[in-house]
Amino acid sequence: MVGLRGRCISVCWHLDSKPTEEKARMLPAGVFLVLSCWVVSLVLGVPPIETQPEQVHISYPGLHGSMMVSWTTFSEADSMVEYGLLGGKLFELVAKGSSAVFVDGGSEKRKLFIHRVMLTRLKPGSTYVYHCGSEAGWSNIFYFTALNESSDWSPRFALFGDMGNKNPQSLARLQKETQVGMYDVILHIGDFAYDMDEDNARIGDEFMRQIESIAAYVPYMTCPGNHENNYNFSNYKNRFSMPGDTEGLWYSWNVGPAHIISFSTEVYFYVDYGLDLIVKQYEWLRNDLEQANKPENRKSRPWVITMGHRPMYCSNNDSDDCTLFESLVQLVEAYNFVLISGVDLELWAHEHTYERLWPVYGFMVYNGSKEEPYVNPKAPVHIITGSAGCREKHDGFIPDPRDWSAFRNSDYGYTRMQVFNSTHLYIEQVSDDQNGKVIDSMWLVKDQHGAAAWA
Template sequence: MELRGVDLPPGHPFRYRVATVDAAAAVVVAAAAVWSPWQAAHVPGSNDEETRLLVLGDMGLYNAPALPALIQDAESAAQAGAPFHAALHVGDLAYDLHSYGGSRGSRFLEAVQPLAASLPYMVAPGNHEAGPHNFTHYRSLFRMPDQGVTENLYYSFDVGLVHVMVYNTVYGHIHDYERYLPVLNYTVSGSVERRADNATVYVSPGATVHITAGGAGNSEMRKGECPPPQGACSPHATWCAFQSGFAPRGCQGADHSYGRLTALNSTHLHWVQWSHTFDRVVDDWWIVSPSHGPFA
């Protein structure tokens, strides 16, 4: 959705409704038949205020129990006066958009509508978007920044304090949540501290802190009667600081979760990983970086 010819201040709430293309010339008495219900949303925040994002990956139409929690999270935040500024779905939508002649993609969009109608629902391509049709459904269903040039395959945008870059490395991963140490030349760069509330703090990291956010819920995620595994990823991946749901075995199931990312200011970034499976926060960490620039 684009707002044209409307000058609203950052963070300002507004209501809107949409109609089919033919509805532009419809008479008022027919409005109920061609117009959607009224929806509430907010203008994205300014570049000097706290910015809040929802982050999820690998969420399909089926076996996605975290979706109601995502919707409720967004609604509760808006009612509390601290709305999320966008949701980032970082690849693998619907499982799959093209399935059953595209009907699964349509049903998926209906399922996420309560979320996508209230805040920008930004998407990225994953291997499931490629399908047998060279990303055709993904390119046609969404309109991301520079869509006319890059066809949603890569783009960037600003939202509040955050500059988001979207691209697809076509690299596989486990359907879980993983947090990595900032490693440069096989060495952890910067200090790793612990807050009084047990949250991890990366202070002045000299390397990227990578996150795998691939456990929002899909038909490929394992079901089990026992809790998902948590802790280190494996003895061979010492750069992985924490995981939830990595390679469940035996009676273990997968962990359905998503992230809440908050940029408090230009120096403090906060990530909380909420697990629907555990019904609690499973990871809480910060980046504190007084200065910015290229890594040495």
């Protein structure tokens, strides 16, 4: 860059030293070069404003009338959100939060400042316009709709896992659908960026910039996957802000008629980070399901839905855990949490495909009936949705799946879900390869929830 600037100065001096007639002949080319140098200098020579907010995203912290706004800067700055109701006075409300320093585990030990501001006393179902930052730099203007926390509400979700910085094929369609208001919540079921820690966490930065176009508009709820494991999942723990106090490894929250549980399948695999995590998650999960199954709670939130990265069952032809007869993730099932607690639906990713299973428990199919398998089934329904797009491309399938595999497809795409009411839940799979075509759909219908439903 110094050489380029020097060349520009040299051209200017050279032009100035020429006679008027020669200067006139040289002027167009000279001016073009000088202007080109000036533009390049602006682009490359001016350092970024390190207090400028970026990577903006929101999440639901599990508290009534609230929303968490998170973002990143590369220098210390105040943490503020200015916001107001859509159609009202712009930025009439101000909320302040705090920032935490995140030092990446890579060789450069890059330092990021992660900002978090909790917005409270929001009006459920109302849309707010906001920006975040400080007087040292503000983000773009975004908007979100505060969650309707009634159990009679019918929330709409986009579900997917395994979306990378490279080849995030589903992202463009998700951006448009999110911004036109098709979704209330995004569930990202593990594996981000591929990988967030790469290039001293710069890949993580770029990925968070990419998903800002959806995550700044609707709550972006997450769970950890195997690609987050480096440095004890530090990029995942620091970049996302989930409910509870477990750094987003496991948590639960209520939305509409559903109680959603996010847990870490990775505690069973990365035991070097602590065997105690298995015990802690076990105790937490047992207690959470006990609370969810209290009659008064199950009445208001009848649907119990889990999300975890690695599936209990799959029919892919790789050597991953779910192809084994006894999966490590099935430890969850072995604890009998799934059956005793009457879990209705289990969402997974990890395999870069889509697969819908018949109701299954212990490798046995428990359909409601031959004609209507998903009407009052006697076991949980499993959905694997890991085909959003990443650098590892697709996974293949074994030629002959087991009896519990109902439908499978390897197109890039994602899943939509709507919890309509206490008895009806709808799921459909979107193929991005086929320009948004719905390639699979199902209604899950349950007149009764909980352990009694399996009787």
